[in-house]
Amino acid sequence: MSDVTTFSATVSATTRNGILVVTIDNPPVNATSADVRLGLSRALAHAEAEGAISGVIINGAGKTFIGGADIKEFGKPPVEPTLPDVIERIEALSKPVVAALNGAALGGGLELALACHYRIASPTALLGLPEVKLGIVPGAGGTQRLPRLIGIPAAIELIASGRITKAGEALSLGIIDEIAGTDLIDAAINAVQKLAGKPFRRTGELAIASADPAEIDKVSGKLLTKARGQKAPTEAVRLIASSHRPLAEGLADERATFLTLRDSREAAALQHVFFAEREAPKVAGLEGVDPRPIDTIGICGLGLMGSGIAAAALGAGYTVIGLDQTLEAAGKGRERIIGLLERNLASGRLDQPDFDAQTARLSVTATDVDLTPCDLVIEAVFDDLDIKIDLFRRLDKVIRPDAILATNTSYLNPDEIASASKHPERVVGLHFFSPAHVMRLLEVVRCKETAPDVLTTGLAVAKRLRKLPVVTGVTEGFIGNRIFSAYRREAEFLLEDGALPHEIDAALEDYGFPMGLFAVYDMAGLEIAWARRKRQAATREPSERYVEIADRLCEAGRLGQKSGRGWYAYADGKRTVDPQVTAIIEAERTKKGVVVRSFSQAEIQKRLLDAMTAEGEALLAEGIAARASDIDLVMINGYGFPAHKGGPMFAKN
Helix, strand or coil: CCCCEECCCCEEEEEECCEEEEEECCCCCCCCCHHHHHHHHHHHHHHHHCCCCCEEEEEECCCEEECCCCHHHCCCCCCCCCHHHHHHHHHHCCCCEEEEECCEEECHHHHHHHHCCEEEECCCCEEECCHHHHCCCCCCCHHHHHHHHHCHHHHHHHHHHCCEEEHHHHHHHCCCCEECCCCHHHHHHHHHHHHCCCCCCCHHHCCCCCCCHHHHHHHHHHHHHHHCCCHHHHHHHHHHHCCCCCHHHHHHHHHHHHHHHHCCHHHHHHHHHHHHHHHCCCCCCCCCCCCCCCCEEEEECCCHHHHHHHHHHHHCCCEEEEECCCHHHHHHHHHHHHHHHHHHHHHCCCCHHHHHHHHHCEEEECCHHHHCCCCEEEECCCCCHHHHHHHHHHHHCCCCCCCEEEECCCCCCHHHHHCCCCCHHHEEEEEECCCCCCCCEEEEECCCCCCHHHHHHHHHHHHHCCCEEEEECCCCCCCHHHHHHHHHHHHHHHHHHCCCHHHHHHHHHHHCCCCCHHHHHHHHCCHHHHHHHHHHHHHCCCCCCCCCHHHHHHHCCCCEHHHCECCCECHHHCCECCHHHHHHHHHHHHHHCCCCCCCCHHHHHHHHHHHHHHHHHHHHHCCCECCHHHHHHHHHHHHCCCHHHCCHHHHCC
16 A cells, blocks of 8 residues: 555545545535535546556545535635536546445435446445425535436436435445445455456447336426426426437536525525524533433323333333333234334335334333333323323332433423422423324423533433434423414414405415315324313413304214315315315305405415514524524424425514
């Protein structure tokens, strides 16, 4: 092995067996910054000029090959060489270039690898072109070279969805040529030696396999329906579907499209979300505070919520002890949890050894003292203050003083619940969203007495559960449900003022919500919210505007999809507008003497957005939410606010 040759601050190389082994070292993800591009360009020029060098290997330092472009460069004047310049130089090099994918090859990283003449990956490598998730398309040949390797339909599915694929699937698709069985660099050297002095494949020169237009339409149609009018997936499909044209023409179109989208409002919104997710776990005052070790989690209440939390905890490697009121209820809870794991097994998200290991880490009981080994206990019992306070008093008697207690309440005051413990400093709120094993959002509630290391532990557990944690202060409904309540109230005001449920839902879906508000109500069922409204009736401020339309529907037995009637009718399971609902609404308007007017979609959208942002501003002023971007994340990940709009706080600007 030769001495190290430095080509830039982030790119260096050694020579092994006459092969230049180039390493990108630009932590944390080896992004293709200006310095990386400069270093690669110099390394390629060196390899081309040196007769003793027979080929090039490109790999990344650490656990990542290249994690993508440097987003911080977006919006700034371009610095040469650009990534397309470097990629074209790789593909045109007279000597073989092998990409040794030691880890994630994403975005520009995969585009660079596609231009190499051979791709070999470690078994744990991940590959993908997820640019659409940032509101852009690949801008360095991804939409043109990937179809030449795997065909148009498969390329559309990967690029327009932004999906990440594992090494095994990438090999079967044809994205990579080999998975290294032992040492990756040794395998790459062997690949270069086989290619040296022989004709080798240049991806850009490959012919694209013919594809059935019906198959292309089917794949793209499904993805674009899900994308709900977003520009980037639509443009990605167009570019890939036309990739059979000359490469230079396709690359020019792709680059122009990339640059246009990069400066769009949609891209700004999605990039806002990207950075917001990285900021959310950072909490002022917790710097240097270590979390407590958590190995065993107790879960009290094994209904739908508790079972979902248990499944998520088992999937994260925790030992779980479930508690319910009786052995029969605990047994049913165990069956429910196992059922969730079996779904993961059937879908391929879990293999048999992992399934067996997870089930082995699960036990259930009806005896409080069996929770003694727990490091963290999460209550997921009925959302009733007396029930939760009684449970916390019981838990205080059986769990260790250093164990953490967490409440999953949605609306109750966690400070009141914490007061039932002799150690309120160990209490934190962990508000999961249903279904808890699927939904990514987790509101971490900082109670009045919560100790710093307890809050840090809540964040660490969320990360291990692969959740997106957002810290919130104590208020009714925390961040999400408080804003949702304001949003719901405004929608009911709109009903009373002249809009109809299907008009409001259509406006929301046109804005980008996956489902309208009233359709969501019907799917969830109307009776729980009705019961809550009845409980609150005695304390409701008489002068406060209150819309009784939902109460009238419930009194008429219209409780949602499961009853066949709600805000809509469900004959044969299909949602249809029901004249009876319109009649109920009109009767309530008449009773109150409302002067009815019509609303455009834009007016409906503005009123609902204004209601959300006004409540968000109040949360910021009260110190309940630390950042406007935290509010955006909650509404996107918990309530279906379209990510490509950036969240309500971003959208108002």
